Amino acid sequence: METLPDGLVVHAGGCHCRRVRFEVDAPASIVVSQCNCSICAKSGYLGLLVPAERFRLLRGEEHLVEYRFNKGIARHLFCGVCGIKSFYVPRSHPTGVSVNARCLDEGSVVEMTVRSFDGQHWERYYTDGVAAEYPGTDS
Ligand SMILES: [Zn+2]
Numbered sequence: 001m002e003t004l005p006d007g008l009v010v011h012a013g014g015c016h017c018r019r020v021r022f023e024v025d026a027p028a029s030i031v032v033s034q035c036n037c038s039i040c041a042k043s044g045y046l047g048l049l050v051p052a053e054r055f056r057l058l059r060g061e062e063h064l065v066e067y068r069f070n071k072g073i074a075r076h077l078f079c080g081v082c083g084i085k086s087f088y089v090p091r092s093h094p095t096g097v098s099v100n101a102r103c104l105d106e107g108s109v110v111e112m113t114v115r116s117f118d119g120q121h122w123e124r125y126y127t128d129g130v131a132a133e134y135p136g137t138d139s
Contacts, residue, residue, distance in 0.1 A: 008054070013104040017082035020060030024050055024087075024099050029111040032101040037119030039069070039076060043085060046101040046114065055087070055097040 002010040009028045014021035032046045040047070065080040074091035078084060086103035090096065101112060 009108055011099075011104050011108045013086060013099065014058075015060070015063075015079035015082050015084040015086045015103065017079060017084075019063045019081055020079045020084075020086055021058040022087060022099070023056045023058060024048070024097070024104075025054040026050055026099075028108065029113070030101060030109060031113045031115060033117040034114050035117040035119035040119060044102065045085065046112075047090070047098040047117075048101045048104075049090070049093060049096055049098050051096050055099065 004010065004025055007027065008025045011024050011026055011030075012021070013024065026048060030048050032048045034046055035041070039045070060079065063080050064077045067076040067078065068074065069076075071091060073094060075089040076085060077088045079086070084103065085100060087097055087099045090098045101109070
């Protein structure tokens with residue numbers, strides 16, 4: 001596991017069939033959100049939110065299938081071969097990336113704190129439509 005100068009580590013991850021692979025720079029102890037919105041609840045998604053510059057898609061872009069619903073801002077991306085959504089571009093942070101913590105390889109996450117997020121009532125949290133900060137990623 002590679003450690004970066006600012007205390008972050010490089011986590012590797014990807015989809016089930018390994019066609020989609022990425023790296024994400026985040027603390028070894030991560031805070032992830034368990035959201036109750038219509039799509040996260042059905043897929044069991046655990047979101048690790050990072051600025052886009054901390055995410056690198058290593059391969060598999062050609063296999064990504066995009067799904068949009070509701071406002072059409074969030075870009076839900078899943079592997080067209082195995083169906084796993086290992087990351088996506090969230091509506092709250094369209095310039096960031098949400099990585100599915102369940103899709104990180106074993107070994108780099110020291111601790112994972114799961115926080116509930118009431119995505120069913122999304123508008124209560126993001127009154128101006130977009131959030132500026134990345135909670136849990138700035139330690
Ligand atoms: Zn796949």
